[in-house]
Amino acid sequence: MPYKGAKPVTPFEIAFSWGIVLFLLAAVFTFAFSNIEYGWHWNAIAGYRDKFLKGWVMTLALSGASLVMSLLIGFGTALARRSAILPLRYAAALYVEIMRGTPLLVQIMLFFYVIADAFGVENRYLVGTLILSLFSGAYVSEMIRSGIESISSSQLDSCRAVGLSRIQTYRHVIVPQMMRQILPPLSGQFASIIKDSSLLSVIAVNEFTLSAQEINSYTYSTLESYIPLALGYLILTLPISLFSRSLERRFRYET
Amino acid sequence: MKLELLGVSKSFGERVALADATLDETGFRTLAVIGPSGGGKTTLLRLLAGLDVPDSGKIVINGEELPKDEERLHLYRKSIGTVFQAYNLFPHLTALENILLPLTKVQRLAEAAARETAFSLLERFGLLPQAGSRPAELSGGEQQRVAIVRAIAIRPRFLLFDEPTSALDPEMTAEVLELIEELRSEGRDLIIVTHNIGFAGKVADRCIFMAQNRLVETGSLPDIFREPGTPLLSAFLRKVLKY
Ligand SMILES: Nc1ncnc2c1ncn2[C@@H]1O[C@H](COP(=O)(O)OP(=O)(O)OP(=O)(O)O)[C@@H](O)[C@H]1O
Numbered sequence A: 001m002p003y004k005g006a007k008p009v010t011p012f013e014i015a016f017s018w019g020i021v022l023f024l025l026a027a028v029f030t031f032a033f034s035n036i037e038y039g040w041h042w043n044a045i046a047g048y049r050d051k052f053l054k055g056w057v058m059t060l061a062l063s064g065a066s067l068v069m070s071l072l073i074g075f076g077t078a079l080a081r082r083s084a085i086l087p088l089r090y091a092a093a094l095y096v097e098i099m100r101g102t103p104l105l106v107q108i109m110l111f112f113y114v115i116a117d118a119f120g121v122e123n124r125y126l127v128g129t130l131i132l133s134l135f136s137g138a139y140v141s142e143m144i145r146s147g148i149e150s151i152s153s154s155q156l157d158s159c160r161a162v163g164l165s166r167i168q169t170y171r172h173v174i175v176p177q178m179m180r181q182i183l184p185p186l187s188g189q190f191a192s193i194i195k196d197s198s199l200l201s202v203i204a205v206n207e208f209t210l211s212a213q214e215i216n217s218y219t220y221s222t223l224e225s226y227i228p229l230a231l232g233y234l235i236l237t238l239p240i241s242l243f244s245r246s247l248e249r250r251f252r253y254e255t
Numbered sequence B: 001m002k003l004e005l006l007g008v009s010k011s012f013g014e015r016v017a018l019a020d021a022t023l024d025e026t027g028f029r030t031l032a033v034i035g036p037s038g039g040g041k042t043t044l045l046r047l048l049a050g051l052d053v054p055d056s057g058k059i060v061i062n063g064e065e066l067p068k069d070e071e072r073l074h075l076y077r078k079s080i081g082t083v084f085q086a087y088n089l090f091p092h093l094t095a096l097e098n099i100l101l102p103l104t105k106v107q108r109l110a111e112a113a114a115r116e117t118a119f120s121l122l123e124r125f126g127l128l129p130q131a132g133s134r135p136a137e138l139s140g141g142e143q144q145r146v147a148i149v150r151a152i153a154i155r156p157r158f159l160l161f162d163e164p165t166s167a168l169d170p171e172m173t174a175e176v177l178e179l180i181e182e183l184r185s186e187g188r189d190l191i192i193v194t195h196n197i198g199f200a201g202k203v204a205d206r207c208i209f210m211a212q213n214r215l216v217e218t219g220s221l222p223d224i225f226r227e228p229g230t231p232l233l234s235a236f237l238r239k240v241l242k243y
């Protein structure tokens, strides 16, 4: 945020400043790449375009499914943390702390090789989506919880005074306001899920990162495999992050 | 209207908010509750509104004892109108939607009938131009008037107000008080907590004075203003009438 009384920034200044930033970035990379004297073989990976695309779509699908599921898990957990039933409340708190306090990689390994195995679940795409949802659900539940708690007690009094039931209060008053509040962090969370899903490559889920790893091992063209990977993630996360920012700004002005 | 209190007490933890209130008022239309800050007025009003339950004692309104279980209290609250000091409206809904929500979801009116009720009330109280505005786009006075319209739209048995104008500047106070006066002249039953002694004198036929978490005095207006029966009330009147 510009400080009060600051001159408005002109479009020319914006373009010029971005120009400087991008130029410096390009300079650093050009210098670095020229130093390693890398022999580029872009045509080596050209034949794997479809494999890249398939992996990219898989990442998008896994992440989208995980976002929806983590929203459900998050809402359930947030409710459980406010429940009058103590064991439920403690279980929810424990779940959140464990998921947020351990690395996703460890969770993937444990869940896939121990828990899913014990319960006879073999589909690694299902397991992958499930772990990602559980991981992300812990973060989402905290967003939802603070969203619910931001509803003032005077509003809850009004709900009771006009005779709304508990469920109606959630449905018509709490959830709509909470959704507006969590939409910016939630879209940020979506970007995180997309990046985190790359770890599912360790259990051989054929997503974007694993595709790049495989292409690299077929072609021995490391940079040619990983640069498209980075760009592929940015194509997804950059618009989401900009969208999240703009939502944040819009909701801030509206209230 | 008839209001009976029998040894009604309410504490919050160690803190006594209302101690042993007993009262038998019959045949009033408008009851004003006045008294110094912290005297227990809001506590009493919330009990009457069925939002809180007394620790002991009972409340009888128009011959009906207020229930103590949440299920029946919920039914009771559906049949009355309560307006608080501020922030009555749901901020994510427009003025119109704020009025429609209880009508359609609580009273189960059909959408068309609910809209008709809402629009005719908005029109009557000069709020039609504000129908599509969210609370943040309304003045404090408009917000309170919409809140009152929302409360009367459900045809409540009576209305409870807790200092409906104390968060407003004088001009807005006037427009809200005018509306309440209009309700009174329609013959609605009102119980109103107010800091505005002049207004209490104007609209109320009976008055309760509360201080130090007790009912100190009751009487008809302006009798108790002219001849306060306790030092507490005369001290209070001296203070508020000075300004
Ligand atoms: N929810 C609560 N928790 C704890 N104490 C409370 C609560 N509500 C009221 N009290 C206490 O009870 C006493 C009476 O409060 P109450 O709000 O009824 O006073 P009031 O007459 O409405 O005052 P005001 O004119 O300032 O609105 C006060 O001492 C207050 O601190």
Ligand SMILES: [Mg+2]
Pocket (backbone or CB within 6 Å): B041, B042, B043, B162, B163
């Ligand atoms: Mg009060």
